Amino acid sequence: MLIRMLFTSFLIISLSTSVNAACTITKTDSLSVGDAKLYEIINATHLTDTVEGAYAGTRMFDIGHSINITIYCPVDVDAEVRPNGIDDYLKNNNEIWCIYKEGLGCLSQTNSDKFFASADSNPTTSYKILLGESTDDITKLTNGAYNSTLPVTVIIVEK
């Protein structure tokens, strides 16, 4: 009887420890950019040159909003953040959206962002949201309300 109790206790401890070993992620689920004034976006304070990565050659503009992702993990891990199907999902009508990282450009399947998360720290990484237009002329963006979904995948691998 005692052995069974011990066995059960260890099994519970083992399973609970295993569950706790998994990483958790907090992230931005939605962004409301409010009333985006195109002439403010085009101002010199925003990116006006073409970016690297996805949509290279297309002028993309910084709309002044970011996505934040924080990794909580009890062990040292490598994290990889990448948009999931950028060419299929980030275009809404004639709008082009991208998740931008300095030095990497617009992220895609091929130039995803990779960083290290240790057990002692919970790093937060931030990505700018860029906006463009398929004809490379942002002034042709459709007037009115818009709603776009940006799918993101985070892959975590133990060090």
Next chain:
Amino acid sequence: MKISIKKLIAVSALFLIVQTHTVKADEVHNFNVTVSGTFTPIEPDNCAITPIGVIDLGTLPLVSIGDAGHSRISLNGTKLYDTGYEVTLMVNCSNSINYTINAQPAGGIPDLHQVGNASWCLSSPLTADSCTHNTVDGTISSTGTGSDQTFIFKILIGESTDEITNLTGSFSAVIPMTLTVQ
């Protein structure tokens, strides 16, 4: 008691195996970020072009116009002379946006604006030694920066008979300018 120790060791091993296996497995987290808002477009009224309207050259000394000091080009067989006058346009936009200036002579003549027997045209540095007329060749495109930008058109004059000395009297021409904000 011996059995208990063995089972404890077995459970510990199981614990390590389960834990190691769980941590080493790749974790894939998928989520969506929704971006929503409203676009406010650029208003064309944010740009202005001056002046628009009549350009009165007053009395033109034909002898001086015919001097060698004035350039002379041939457009569709008509010789055109540089009058020495220019039209200066100033474009001001409150925002840094793309705009196009269209300078088009009015009237039913596609190439030249004719008043009486005098033929006029506008020539710009961007169109070299040709005249601005009602085709795409006569369109000047530039990018505004939010500050004043100046564009200068030369005014050429010719005569339908290709003989400038046949020009007579006083005259004026209306040359409409339009500004398109893209």
